[in-house]
Amino acid sequence: MKEEKITYFLDSGVSHDPFHKVSKLQSSYTQILVHFVVFLLRDKGDYPLLLPPDVDALIEAFAQTPPPSQLPPPLFENGGNLYYIRLVEILMKIWTRTWEPTLGNFMTDPTMCFVALSCIRRDYGWAEPTQVTPLLARMIYNMQTIFLFDLHFYDTGPVDVRERYMMSEGWHCQGRPSMFNILYSLQHLASSIVYQTPSLPAFTWYNDQQTEFVWHGAKITLSMFCEMGQELMQLTYEAFFDKVFLGIDWSVSGYLADDLSNTSPGYSFVTDARNSKYYDRMAFMCEIMETPHLQEEFVIAITPQGTPLLNLARARTWLNDYSNTLG
Numbered sequence: 001m002k003e004e005k006i007t008y009f010l011d012s013g014v015s016h017d018p019f020h021k022v023s024k025l026q027s028s029y030t031q032i033l034v035h036f037v038v039f040l041l042r043d044k045g046d047y048p049l050l051l052p053p054d055v056d057a058l059i060e061a062f063a064q065t066p067p068p069s070q071l072p073p074p075l076f077e078n079g080g081n082l083y084y085i086r087l088v089e090i091l092m093k094i095w096t097r098t099w100e101p102t103l104g105n106f107m108t109d110p111t112m113c114f115v116a117l118s119c120i121r122r123d124y125g126w127a128e129p130t131q132v133t134p135l136l137a138r139m140i141y142n143m144q145t146i147f148l149f150d151l152h153f154y155d156t157g158p159v160d161v162r163e164r165y166m167m168s169e170g171w172h173c174q175g176r177p178s179m180f181n182i183l184y185s186l187q188h189l190a191s192s193i194v195y196q197t198p199s200l201p202a203f204t205w206y207n208d209q210q211t212e213f214v215w216h217g218a219k220i221t222l223s224m225f226c227e228m229g230q231e232l233m234q235l236t237y238e239a240f241f242d243k244v245f246l247g248i249d250w251s252v253s254g255y256l257a258d259d260l261s262n263t264s265p266g267y268s269f270v271t272d273a274r275n276s277k278y279y280d281r282m283a284f285m286c287e288i289m290e291t292p293h294l295q296e297e298f299v300i301a302i303t304p305q306g307t308p309l310l311n312l313a314r315a316r317t318w319l320n321d322y323s324n325t326l327g
Contacts, residue, residue, distance in 0.1 A: 032138040037087065039114050048105055049113055055093050062086040091146050095179050096171045111179050115139065115186075129190040129197070136187040143180055147172040236325070243321035246294055248287050252278055 040059055051059070068081045099109035107113055118135055119127045151164045170176040174184050206212035212221045241247065257274035259267070269275060288294045289308065298315065299308045 029138045029141055032135065033142040035118070036111070036114050036139075036142075037090075039117075040090065040110060049110060050102075050105070050108070051110065052097075055090065058086065058090045058093055062090055088146055088149055091143075092150050092168075095143060095146070096168060098177065099179075109179060111139070112182070115183070129193040133187060133190045133194060136183055136190065140180070140183050140187065143172065143183070239321065239325045244318075244325050246288070246291075246318075248284075248291070248294075254278070 041063055062083075065083050065086055067083050094110060099112075102108055107116065115135065119132055121127055147168060150168065151161055171178045172180045174181050203213045203215045206214055206219055211223070212219060214220070254277075256269050256278070257272045258269035259272065288298050298311055298318075300311045301309045303309065
């Protein structure tokens with residue numbers, strides 16, 4: 001493997017990590033691949049997309065193959081499924097060949113046809129570069145994953161991964177005539193256009209003193225932020241002390257340890273072990289039981305054994321106020 005082709009120009013300061021984590025956006029990535037496969041399968045009417053006989057045969061075989069009933073799909077370590085194997089065969093056939101223009105059809109590559117058609121807006125105009133770069137990025141990522149799958153699961157049996165890589169190296173690296181290289185070049189071009197295109201200002205100052213500005217059509221004064229902060233503080237105070245603490249005067253006689261340098265997730269003075277002497281799980285309930293009007297609100301009866309029966313409706317209201325205060 002050639003190092004410069006795997007690092008994707010890391011030395012230049014531009015990182016194109018091919019398999020970065022996209023778990024949160026995985027559905028949008030796979031959706032583009034699904035659209036492309038559906039584009040290959042469906043009847044296109046008068047649209048002239050003439051494919052070679054071997055590609056047509058693979059598409060026909062894939063269309064006749066029932067999808068797997070097992071969800072989620074079987075792990076790759078188990079050899080995959082015939083449905084996925086045939087799908088990869090179609091994509092590899094398309095992405096590992098040169099597509100020459102013909103008389104009357106200068107765009108014979110189905111991948112470029114799909115990208116071009118996907119860039120047409122509903123008003124039949126071309127999409128802006130900012131709308132094109134996500135499509136290209138998703139197609140490139142899908143191509144990388146398909147090539148990776150093909151490296152490890154080949155239909156002729158176990159083959160050395162390095163040998164398989166050398167066989168397909170020219171089709172999934174930059175600088176070689178391939179669809180992968182074309183899409184990568186288009187992505188760089190679109191990104192360059194996006195970065196060099198001036199954008200309209202997000203807001204406009206309303207006065208020369210720069211104390212008022214327009215944001216999303218609304219006039220905002222800087223002094224409003226102070227008023228907003230004060231109001232939020234007042235609302236939080238009322239919600240915390242009146243609805244959560246129920247007006248109970250809580251005070252701690254002693255020193256509360258709070259390590260401001262502790263950046264561990266979840267740490268606060270409440271979890272600090274040095275404050276454990278102040279912890280009492282029953283303190284709040286004891287205050288309720290000792291306050292007549294709160295006991296009347298939260299307790300509907302007391303059993304002969306002395307166990308209070310809570311008013312569930314009032315308890316749920318308190319929990320709702322508590323969650324609203326936290327969130």
